[in-house]
Amino acid sequence: MFQLGKTIVSEDVVKKDFLCNLSACKGACCIDGDAGAPLDAEEAKILDDIYPKVKPFLRQVGIDAIEEQGTYTETEDGDLETTLIDGADCAYVIFDDKNVALCAIEEAYNQGEITWKKPVSCHLYPVRVQDYSEFSAVNYHKWQICDDACALGQELQVPIYKFVKEGLIRKFGIDWYTELEKVAASM
Structure with a gap:
């Protein structure tokens, strides 16, 4: 270090x-695991603000999870993270025609609907x-x-x-x- x-x-x-190899892993980091992507307080507020513009990009199961749990969740330790669908998939995950997991937030960004690309923890992974x-x-x-x-x-x-x-x-x-x-x- x-x-x-x-x-x-x-x-x-x-x-x-x-170097991410999406053709091999299919974006498994967005659908495996037992926790959402880590967020800071500012990012949680951003998720609240952009949700109406991201919602059209989401799968119905993601919308349902967000509308039930919120645009983000708080752990018992007080950490903030993205909402999960049934404790697995990130609620913001979508799939392309090859069944590769993508981020609805990033898709909204790519299409010019929002100016925030995605949580920095995802950007850094x-x-x-x-x-x-x-x-x-x-x-x-x-x-x-x-x-x-x-x-x-x-x-x-x-x-x-x-x-x-x-x-x-x-x-x-x-x-x-x-x-x-x-x-x-x-x-």
């Missing part, structure tokens, strides 16, 4: 390779950020369903930090990312 500003960054973020009072921990979240993404990243030599460049800049800023590139070049 190394320190970069007020972050502690796992070396895996710069040393390991990753497979990087997970844990905020503490004095610093943020920036780690690689290894998950078996992403083995094909690791293999493709290795084949094409795409380090994790380059794959999630846009998300890292969104979270920490361009100056932070430029410093990360310098650290990566020295490793």
Whole structure:
């Protein structure tokens, strides 16, 4: 691990390779697991605000879950996350004609209906950020369903930090990312 500003960054973020391979995994990260995508309070408010514009892109089962539980949920620990359908699929997941999971929020963004792309935790995946009072921990979240993404990243030599460049800049800023590139070049 190394320190970069007020972050502690796992070396895996710069040393390991990753490139989403949707044709292999079909977007399993949006439909597997037992928790929604992590959100901060500002993002939860955004979900409330954009829901009317995202709703037309959603599946009925997603609409039903959101209208029953809310645009986001709060865990027993007070963490905020995207709503789930029956404890599994993200309520915002939709499927293309090849049955690949996509994000209705991102689809609304792509079609110019909203100006917010998606939760930053989704934008950063497979990087997970844990905020503490004095610093943020920036780690690689290894998950078996992403083995094909690791293999493709290795084949094409795409380090994790380059794959999630846009998300890292969104979270920490361009100056932070430029410093990360310098650290990566020295490793």
